[in-house]
Amino acid sequence: MWAELFSGLEMVLRPDTVAMTAAGLLLGIAVGSLPGFTTVMAMAVLLPISFFLDPLVGIPFLIGVYKGGIYGGSIPAILIGVPGTGASVATTYDGPALARKGKSKKALEMALYASVFGDTASSLLTILMIGPIALVAMRIGPPELAVVLAAAMAIIAVTASGPARKGILMLGLGCFVALVGQDPVHGVNRFTFDLFALQAGIDLLPLIIGLFAIPEILLAVEGKPKATPVARPEGESLTMAELRASGRTILRSTAIGAGIGAIPGVGQVVAAFMGYAAARRAARDPSTFGHGDLDGVAAPEAANNAVNGPTMVPLLTLGIPGDNVTAILLGAFVAQGLRPGPQLFATDAATIYALLFSMVIACILLLVLGRLTIPLFAKVVAIPRAYMVPLTLVFAVAGTYVYRSNPMDLVVLMGFGLFGYAARxxxxxxxxxxxGFLLIGPFEYAVSQTLSLSRGDLVGYVVAERPVTLILLALIAAGLAFIALRRRGPRTPVQT
Incomplete structure (x- = not known):
């Protein structure tokens, strides 16, 4: 383990990796600073760039976009009270109040330092914990993997925003779309409706850009333009004493965010609200929250950024993305010929450690770049959408077409774009x-292997030779039952 860890550190310390990570951070912060443009949309649009780069350059670039976007959302949340991303909603409780008091510079710096600390600590924790988890994952055979993948899809479906039946329906649609094309086991066409263009299946890139980027563009066009106030950092800089006073809040929110990050389907929004609520409960005077308390900025920003590291654990050890951001990262891995999971960790653990170290490098760069560019990105907040929407659409269409130069991909892009807009x-x-689109393939392969190993006696094979599978089934059934009971009653959809 230690040899692979140091080898990974050596692999990632290269100028092109650092430069592209910095570029990703700047792009992510810029998008996060624009109200209405989400981090997921930015990653979807910029995903094709990573396909033409070395894996140790392209994937850190996307990681930079991810981290920069989550932090960047705090800038408009503080300056104009409009969250740049869903993860920054809780920051609007105290950030604008501080800005009205002439302390916007303190609030922006507190958001930066809390974000960097939470992200760095959770990334280092991920590096330490992923090795032992991977050793357990490598002992998982096809039956256990099939159960885990099925459970992951079920958990993601029932924990999605909105009623569980909607999540299950969307999961089924994703599985169906992934099955279009040739059967990888028997080599026969399925669900192609005798259309030659569908025999190669539906590509991941137009699906992701269509579902995540096109709806955002259409919603931005649909929305009425609003006058955005000119915002700029004002007041004195954050003092070391003020930062130390918020230290306990930052540590608490980091622990909350790291714990939530390891749970698939929860994400930054929940972590930010939980971090804010915990800070308010622990405060000596809770009445100051909502009226310009620095802890009210530190708590949600440390929590939502601490989610970033642990979300990589299920992705890298089992190949299971925990949210839509790690789903896009999984697409980048697959396009690079790397399939995250036990096999990749067994054969190329150094690459995984290199990518995890790139997260730490991104945190260090975020501290430097964020400190230098706060005044610049404060001005980005006021850029009209009328300028950004056409540019985003051009990137979405060009990125989709350039990857395979297949006109059918543009049809798929627009089709899924309209579908995603209607779904929203x-x-x-x-x-x-x-x-569902990403996981049904590995699930189908694991089931096929299990059936082959069982030689026609699936129940006998599992009971006699793979009893761990039965234990996993029981635990997962209990977990799903618990989730179902907790979800009873109306639930307000949460936009992430």
């Missing part, structure tokens, strides 16, 4: 659809 309008979460 009807309060359907598209994340289970993407998860």
């Amino acid at each position: 309008k009807m309060a359907f979460d598209v994340t289970p659809m993407v998860m």
